[in-house]
Structure formats: structure tokens, C-alpha cells
Amino acid sequence: MNDHPKVCVVGSINMDMVTAVDKMPGQGETVLGGTFRTNPGGKGANQAVAAARLGAEVSLVGAIGDDPFGKMLLKHFDLENIKREGIQIFSETSTGIATIIISENDNRIIVSSGANSKLTPEIVEASKEVIIKSDIILLQFEIPMETISYIVNLGYEHHIPVIVNPAPYKYIPENILTKATFFTPNEGEAFSMRSMPLYESITNKLITTKGKHGAEFITPTCEVKSVHAYAVSVKDTTGAGDTFNGAFAVEIARGKSLSEAINFANAAAALSVGKVGAQAGMPKRDEVNEFLVKVQK
Ligand code: RIB
Numbered sequence: 186m187n188d189h190p191k192v193c194v195v196g197s198i199n200m201d202m203v204t205a206v207d208k209m210p211g212q213g214e215t216v217l218g219g220t221f222r223t224n225p226g227g228k229g230a231n232q233a234v235a236a237a238r239l240g241a242e243v244s245l246v247g248a249i250g251d252d253p254f255g256k257m258l259l260k261h262f263d264l265e266n267i268k269r270e271g272i273q274i275f276s277e278t279s280t281g282i283a284t285i286i287i288s289e290n291d292n293r294i295i296v297s298s299g300a301n302s303k304l305t306p307e308i309v310e311a312s313k314e315v316i317i318k319s320d321i322i323l324l325q326f327e328i329p330m331e332t333i334s335y336i337v338n339l340g341y342e343h344h345i346p347v348i349v350n351p352a353p354y355k356y357i358p359e360n361i362l363t364k365a366t367f368f369t370p371n372e373g374e375a376f377s378m379r380s381m382p383l384y385e386s387i388t389n390k391l392i393t394t395k396g397k398h399g400a401e402f403i404t405p406t407c408e409v410k411s412v413h414a415y416a417v418s419v420k421d422t423t424g425a426g427d428t429f430n431g432a433f434a435v436e437i438a439r440g441k442s443l444s445e446a447i448n449f450a451n452a453a454a455a456l457s458v459g460k461v462g463a464q465a466g467m468p469k470r471d472e473v474n475e476f477l478v479k480v481q482k
Contacts, residue, residue: 190438192236192431193319195246195309195336196229197301197327198272199281200254201423201463209288218286223254224462225261226283227301228325228352231424234265234464235431235453236323239473241438244319246271246312247328248300254280255300271312275300281327285423287461292423296327296353304328306335317343321438323430324365325350330358337361346437350430351378362387367437369394369430392447394429394454396422400447412447415455415480424463429454432473452477 204218225234229247237243245267249255251274258280262269279299286293309316309332316322322340324333324347333349340347341364349365351357354374362383367390370378375393378384394400399414432453436446453473460466468476 186440187320188240188439190241190320190435191244191318192233192241192321192323192434192438193244193246193316194229194233194236194323195304195316195328195332196232196323196325197227197281197296197298198230198245198247198249198258199227199283199296199301200224200258201226201283201285203285203287203423203462205287205461207288209286209293222462224465225258226285226424226463227281228327228350228427230258230262231427231463231467232323232325232350232431232434233262233267235428235457235467236435237265237267238467239432239435239453239470241435242268244268244271244312244315246304246309246316248273248275248304248308250274250278250280250300251276252280254282268315271315273304273308273311275303278303287421287423290419290422292421294423298327301328304332306332309335313339316340317345319345321345321434322347323350323434324348325352325430326355327353330355334358334361337364340364348430348434348437350426352426354378357381359383366390367392369433371395371426392433392443394426396425399451400429402443402447410444412444412451414451415476417455417458419458420466421461422458424467425454425458427463428457428467431467449473449477
């Protein structure tokens with residue numbers, strides 16, 4: 186077993202602007218919120234941090250602006266032991282920003298893509314060597330679809346498993362559907378995927394995350410298999426899905442079975458919701474193992 190697999194995440198990097206409110210404002214309504222926080226975020230960066238804390242050797246390929254948030258995030262990646270040679274800095278664009286409202290145990294997010302939208306296949310090409318030397322590749326949908334398509338083709342040509350987290354949902358081109366190894370939609374994204382022409386032929390690649398109801402997948406004998414979630418008290422669900430994806434990627438690269446990888450990822454995601462901030466609660470491997478021992482007693 187490879188305990189420190191090379192995980193390459195190609196994806197978004199944001200600074201999250203987070204406010205918690207007791208009740209979500211309605212259309213045209215103003216409400217007073219709680220403390221305002223800026224936290225590192227972006228689905229790509231979150232998944233990279235989740236994987237690195239679990240012991241993987243992580244490279245992040247992405248884009249930021251030449252601005253204070255970008256600089257803060259680069260320092261943050263160094264502290265998280267994430268290799269950042271694949272991060273391009275664009276001078277005339279801002280770093281991606283996510284406006285997040287946390288309320289009633291859930292969140293609403295608006296992403297202003299900024300530099301993330303500049304992550305074209307030509308830009309990513311510069312990191313080709315890093316990408317093709319990884320044990321597994323992890324992608325999400327906050328960067329241009331042609332880049333995702335390029336990376337999926339690259340992974341396929343080099344026999345590297347590719348996990349695609351189709352969030353936020355966009356129509357998925359045929360080559361991505363046929364060449365990616367796994368898709369990890371949440372229930373809403375899984376529902377949207379059903380209308381795609383090739384849906385029936387890729388159901389065996391789907392790992393559907395269902396929040397407090399765990400996750401499910403379809404076995405080679407076409408059985409739907411559920412892997413339960415862990416009940417915990419929730420402070421902030423932002424980044425729980427990203428924690429799941431980062432952990433799932435590491436465990437698959439370590440050679441774990443689907444059930445084992447999903448169970449570990451469910452435990453990591455459960456621990457992640459105990460603190461405010463997408464990355465704040467993401468656990469280290471020891472914490473997940475201790476938690477799993479404790480809940481099995
Ligand atoms: O999945 C949570 C993430 O979505 C946030 O960190 C935000 O930046 C958006 O990308």
C-alpha cells in the first residue's frame with residue numbers, strides 16, 4: 186500500500202467571505218449577521234488541503250490574481266505542505282472570491298471566479314509533468330470545462346485514475362463521461378446528471394454523496410450500496426463535500442476498496458463540519474482513525 190500517494194488537484198482557489206445569520210434573508214430583505222470572516226476556500230484548494238492533511242503528497246494546479254488574497258493563499262498552501270508550482274499568477278485579474286452565508290445548518294455560496302476562469306488548457310499544459318506523475322487526479326467544475334476535458338484525456342492516456350466532482354453542476358461532455366474513473370455528485374448534481382444521454386452507461390462510476398445520509402454507489406452486480414454517515418453536531422457544512430472528495434481520492438490511491446474509501450471519507454467529512462470555515466475542521470489521518478475507533482465502540 187502507498188501511504189503517501191501523489192494526488193494532483195486541478196481546480197479553483199478562492200478566498201471565502203463568510204457571514205453567519207440566524208435566518209437567511211428573503212428577496213429584498215436586510216438582516217443583521219454575526220461575525221464576518223475571510224477563510225481560504227475554493228473547491229480545488231479545499232480538496233487539496235483535505236488530501237494533504239490525510240498524508241498525501243499534493244500538487245495543486247490553479248490560478249490566482251496578483252493581489253493580497255492571492256499572496257495570503259500562497260503562504261497558506263506552504264503551511265499546508267501543498268506543492269504550488271502549478272499555480273499561475275495573473276496580474277490583471279483578481280483572486281476568486283466566494284460570498285458565503287451560513288444559516289440553519291447549511292450554506293449558500295456565490296462564486297466570483299476571477300483568475301479561476303483563466304485556467305485554460307494552455308496554462309495547465311505547463312504543469313503536464315506534475316499531472317502525469319501523480320497517482321490520482323481530482324477535478325471539480327469551478328474552472329473552464331475545456332480544461333477539465335483536457336485533464337481527463339491526459340489522465341486516461343497515462344492510465345491515471347481521475348475523480349470528477351461535478352460541482353457546481355454543468356453539462357458534462359461525452360469524453361469526460363467515458364474517460365473519467367469516478368464522479369462524486371451530491372444528490373442534486375446526481376439528479377441533473379440523469380438527463381445526460383450516456384447516463385445509463387456510467388452509473389457504475391457514480392459515488393453519490395447524501396449529506397447526513399452518507400453516500401451510495403452501484404456495485405458491479407448492479408446493487409445499490411449505501412455507506413452510512415456519522416452523526417455529529419454541525420457548526421458549518423461548507424467544505425464537507427470537498428473533505429469527502431479529498432479523503433476519497435487519497436484512500437482510492439492507497440488501494441482501498443470503494444466501501445472502505447467511502448467510509449473513511451464519510452468520517453473525515455463528519456469531522457470537518459465541527460468548525461466554521463471550509464478548511465478549518467478538515468482532519469488529519471490520526472484524528473479520523475481515532476474517531477472511527479471511538480464510534481465503533
Ligand atoms: O465547496 C465549498 C467551496 O465552494 C467554498 O470554499 C467556496 O470557495 C466555493 O468554491
